[in-house]
Amino acid sequence: MSRKKIVAGNWKMNKTFAEAVALASEIVSSCKKDDAVTKIIFPPFPFLSSISGIVMDRSDFFSGAQNCHTHDSGAYTGEVSALALRSCQAKYVLVGHSERRQYFNEGSELLKAKIDACFRNELIPVYCVGEILSERKEDRHFDVVALQLSEVIAHLTQEQLSRLIIAYEPVWAIGTGETASPAQAQEMHAFIRKVISKLFNPATAAEVPLLYGGSCNPGNAKELFSCPDVDGGLIGGASLKAADFTAIINSF
């Protein structure tokens, strides 16, 4: 089994243009080239082309967008299409991040259409799933994640599924400094693989890269990444400092 190892930095709505260029340059120059670990940077939209240019010379670095629209063009003021992202050399798109679900009311139907827009434009979706605190307290976290998966990815072709990346991000761990324990992460990742196996088949499920996200930092990354079903991380806060992000990358 040869699942890809991936570390992705989600910069969210942070950094000015000059700061973003400096950070990306510092990250790239401080990481030794290693094709065994794919590194992705998700900057805010306006910086995408420039960040793509910075990572372009490295076969182990890529850029991606934090969101996309469902349509490829049209009268949707303020939105950005997957087609436009592709033209800025983006390779990946975050779909269904919990902040999009929570603050922009993004639900399964919309997210399904966004995933389709990504595949239509040869972009790889990083589909984010995860429960909120009350759902975990009520022991509903497995049901919630199973539904987030079945409603949004069940319609994909086998070939599309083989390109998809999934990020498990318990919402109670995002930006809170509270991390899921390696045991909690592994338990959910194994469950996600089981759900994909039922929706598709065990062989395909075994190949889908599953990232953990939620207060991942240089101090806890090694333990999280050593879980058998954790194939890397989606990093928020700690991706905004080159030294921390590089240390997380080097945790494999």
Ligand code: PGA
């Ligand atoms: P965090 O964010 O690492 O700051 O918790 C993760 C994310 O939202 O992707």
